[in-house]
Structures are given as structure tokens and as C-alpha cells.
Amino acid sequence: QKEVEQDPGPLSVPEGAIVSLNCTYSNSAFQYFMWYRQYSRKGPELLMYTYSSGNKEDGRFTAQVDKSSKYISLFIRDSQPSDSATYLCAMKRGAGNNRKLIWGLGTSLAVNP
Amino acid sequence: EAGVTQFPSHSVIEKGQTVTLRCDPISGHDNLYWYRRVMGKEIKFLLHFVKESKQDESGMPNNRFLAERTGGTYSTLKVQPAELEDSGVYFCASSLAGTSGYEQYFGPGTRLTVT
Numbered sequence: 001q002k003e004v005e006q007d008p009g010p011l012s013v014p015e016g017a018i019v020s021l022n023c024t025y026s027n028s029a030f031q032y033f034m035w036y037r038q039y040s041r042k043g044p045e046l047l048m049y050t051y052s053s054g055n056k057e058d059g060r061f062t063a064q065v066d067k068s069s070k071y072i073s074l075f076i077r078d079s080q081p082s083d084s085a086t087y088l089c090a091m092k093r094g095a096g097n098n099r100k101l102i103w104g105l106g107t108s109l110a111v112n113p
Numbered sequence: 114e115a116g117v118t119q120f121p122s123h124s125v126i127e128k129g130q131t132v133t134l135r136c137d138p139i140s141g142h143d144n145l146y147w148y149r150r151v152m153g154k155e156i157k158f159l160l161h162f163v164k165e166s167k168q169d170e171s172g173m174p175n176n177r178f179l180a181e182r183t184g185g186t187y188s189t190l191k192v193q194p195a196e197l198e199d200s201g202v203y204f205c206a207s208s209l210a211g212t213s214g215y216e217q218y219f220g221p222g223t224r225l226t227v228t
Contacts, residue, residue, distance in 0.1 A: 044219045
């Protein structure tokens, strides 16, 4: 069983739509939950992170973590064509020097003008 | 400020040959990581350096892979001899010391094709 599950899509939405992306995980030791965005032929770029449970908002982006369900989400409001990219969830344990990120497959998103 | 750079951007080699990938982290970042993405699979951790020391090499697939970080600056990842299953995109990332490591800055990757 994979530690992190993420539907690869692709997901196609019209400009202005609300986008919902999500991941599930199996390892209860994960404490940090990140969303990275990756444009074609580029490396992943950190978009948002959440420590433990709760919500975090940054502009048009909201990240949610539900540790009881082992489920994380990223919402994009008023989506723009520039949001078209692959969105990857990544997680890590909180303890000590363990900095290994565990990744989902990534969801390919296309926002159509 | 320059980001993480990787060289080459693309390498095509034959099975059995040797390839060396290079990563230059962001200046001042003590932590350096190597990851690999094989087509159709998730990005997988390979190893983590703190300065010149290997902190965690649990993701290295086998002894055909050798990573070094001389002087705690740039890092190289050598594959010798290369096999077909080594094909993929190799990402390097770096992060500041004293952080929890959730914020890792990635390079554009080296696309390795073994034929």
C-alpha cells in the first residue's frame, strides 16, 4: 500500500472555478503536510504547508488537514489559466532530522480561459 | 538570489555507461537532498546531506549510485554502471539549517535516459 495516494487526474476546469485537490495517507506519524506546484520542465515549488491539523489560507489558496481521516485538501478559488500545473502533495514526519518528503503522484490541472 | 541549479538538464547514455549529475544548492543552504521520479511513479527520496555528511541515505537504490558533497557545497550523484531502470528525472533540493525541512527548494531536474 502506498503511503500517500493522490488522483493524477487530469482535471480540467473553466477559468474562475473553485478547484479542489486532495490526498489521503496511511502513516499517522506524518506531521507536516505540503502542497507543491510544478510547471512543465521545472522543479516542484512549495505552495503551502500545514503543521498538524487545521486550515491555512494564503490568497486564493486554502490548505486543510484532517488527521482523524488522514485526508488533506487544497482549494483554489477564482482559478486562473496561470494555475495550470501539476499539484503534488508531500508529507514528512515531525521528529528530529528526518527530512525525507513522501510524495503523492501529483494531479495535473488545466484551467481553461 | 540564484536558485538550485542542476547540470546537465538532459543526459542520454547507454546501458553500462557512467553518468555524473551535478547539483549546486542555494548559497548558504546546509541541507541538500536528491530525489528521483521514474515515469508514472511518485517522486522518491534518495538521500540527504547536512553539509558534507550523509544524514540519511535510506533511499539509495543500490551500490551503483554514489553521492558526494565535497566541502559542503555542490553535490554529485554518479551512476555506475547505468541500467535501464535508472531512467527518470533526478531532482536536487536544498534547505536552510535549523529548519524542520518542510521547505525544500528544488532545481529543475536532470532527465536521464538509459538506452
